[in-house]
Structure formats: structure tokens, C-alpha cells
Amino acid sequence: MTYEHLDEEARQILRDNDRGGYTVPTSGLYPYQWNWDSAFAAWGFSTFDIDRAWVELETLMASQWDDGMVPHIIFHRVVPEYFPGPDVWGAGGNPPTSGISQPPIAATMARAVYAADMVAGRPRLEAMYDGLLNWHRWFMRARVDDGMCCITHPWESGRDNAPDWDEGMSNVDTSGVGAYQRRDTSHVDNDMRPTKEQYDQYLALLYFSRDCGWDIETINRTSPLRIADPGMTFMLLRAHRDLKWIGDAFGRDTTEIDGWIDTMVEGAGRLWNPDGGYYDSFNMRTGAFTGTLSCASFYCWYAGIDDQRMLPHLDRILAAVKYPIPSYDPDGPGFDHIRYWRGPVWGMANSQIGAGLTEMGYAEHARKIREGTRAVIADHGFAEYFSPVDGTPAGGQHFTWTAAIWLTYAS
């Protein structure tokens, strides 16, 4: 079966969501530049407009903070459709930005874009290297404890309302949050989004870090939330490996990155929950695993860790759902097939897990995931996410990263 019409639709989505130098995830619901969405967008653009692919990454890196952080949202043109906007974040910047980061996949995607443009792209990749290195250095200083990458806000993980954060978030004091007007639920059904209680917690945490003046040391010491996330850990480890590859290609000394890789391979091992028998999140404040098997648990292969112990979980889950891979274990107590990061399928996560499986030689598993990703998009369109049970398209439509991974991975 050919999907030429869908290839063209996917390209059109990227063009439609292009705001000139950066791509919004979808109009209305997410009207700004998001960090890891942009990296996926660059990968998608690399299949048909290589210059535009580089520009996407260059625009992202242009908003890097002096301390090395690359923010999770860049508010290029302030609009009323999204809350919380730059006034709430109070994090400064020109254009203004949020005060946290997001999964650092830009080095991985820069390498992928370069693979499509190895001659003309060489100086553009080289120009990006120092910024990426500084960002990774920031992560090692600000977020990595004992080799595990921690989040200080669920928004930093990209898996906003994953059950991983439930217990940690229940300790966040929301009494000072006050009244506010959410915008997301005016674009999307309530039952596909985080709850009001979770939004209160997101805001309370945001205010907490803002009141710390976004100072890393103060936040590290005092934030009520600090959870080591297998998703962030595996993606950062993967990105370190890709950054090292880039550095080596330009004859840079990559000894520092080698050290990070060693540290994080060890740290990743600490995220193995022996009771559950899977990679798990770990609450640094309580010293306990969160007991959550999620799509992030399957990122081990993507990080270059060949761990066969995760395969039985994958087999069980592949057999349990119509479309792989649910963002949270369908047998878990917090599973909800339609509510955002508590169960739905995310095509971009599949592309990462699938890449890891392919690289580790698990071709049959990789094939199933790719075919399932192709089927859910072909059957239900370019939605933000989908029910793993029946494919119901959910969240925003005409979605950038779904279009991007269609072009690069699923079609």
C-alpha cells in the first residue's frame, strides 16, 4: 500500500505550522515554539526542505540561556490562546521563555538532519556544537544526580500528567495558587487533558521556582519535586552519545562527554526497579520508586543499553492493545486510554523506542511498533496522540511531531 497522499498531507502540516523560523506543535492549543517538538520538526523538514530543518534547530538554540539551559517554550509572539504565558513564567528573555527545559533530543536530531545533508550541513552542525555541549553540561550540573536525570516540574519531562509524578505532586502545596483561566480545555475535551488539581500543582511548582529566581542551586535544594525520570535519563544519555559523535566528526576533544556517558550508564542502572522488574521513576525526595511502567521504561535501547529484561513487558503490552505503545502500562492502576500521558499512544515516542530496538537488533519488535504507528496514523489522522484501545484521535489535530515522524519513520 502506498501512502503518497499522507506524505503530502504531512509535509503540508509542517508548512502550515511554520511561523517563520520556528514551528508550532499545532495552532490554537500550542501557539509557541516547544523544545523537543521543534527537534522532531527539524527531522521532519529534513526529508523535503533541508534548509528549513537547520533553521528550526538554529532558532531553538538562539534562545539558549547564558547558563546553558535551552528553555522548554519560546514565546516568540505573545498570544492569548495559551496559559501560562511569559508574564506568569517571569523568566525573562528576548523573546521571553519559560524557566525549565525539556527532553534534550536536539543533538540526536541535529545528527539525523546532518545525515541528510552531509556536505552543505557540515558548517551548520559545527556552529551548533558548542551550544549543544553547553546545554548538556547544564543538564549534568542542574538535573543529573547520581547519573539519573531528574525533573523539577512535570512539564520538563514532556510526559506532563504521567502517573510517575502523582505521589510526588501530592506533596506540592497549592494553597497559594489563586484563580486562573486555563486555555487548553477550550481547545480540547476535558477528559483528554490533565485535571484541575494537576494544573493547580503545575502552577504551584512554577511559582515556587520563579520565587527562587530560577536559581538552580536553590531549586535543587528546596523544590518539593525532584524525581529521576527514565525518559529524561535515557534521552540525555542517547543525546550525549550523538553529541560525542558530532564532536568526534569535527576533531573536538570529547573526553568530557565520555565521562558523562559513563556516569549515566551507571545512573540508568539505578533506575531498575527490582520489585517491579522494569525501569522506573525514582522519587529523590522520598527515596522510593514510583512503581510506574511507562513508555519511558522502553527507552533503554534508544540509550544504547541492551536490556532483554524489558522484552517480556513489551510482548505483554503489544498483545494487550490494538495500537502500540501506550504511554502507561494498560494493566497499571492509573491507566486511562484517552487522558494525555496516562495511556495514549504518542507516535514520536514510538519512533524513539523503535529506533532503539532496531539498533539493538530486535527487528521483529521494531517492525510491530512501526507498523502499528503507521496504522494508527493512516486510520485516524495526524493527531497529537491516540487511544491504544481503539485509535480515537485525541488532543490537538494537524500535529507537527506526528507529521514529522510520519515522514521520517512511519510511512
Ligand code: 2M8
Ligand atoms: C505538552 O505540554 C505542554 C506544556 O509544556 C502543555 O500541555 O501545555 C506535552 O505533551 C509536551 O511533551 C509537549 O512538548 C507540548 C507541546 O506539544 O505539549
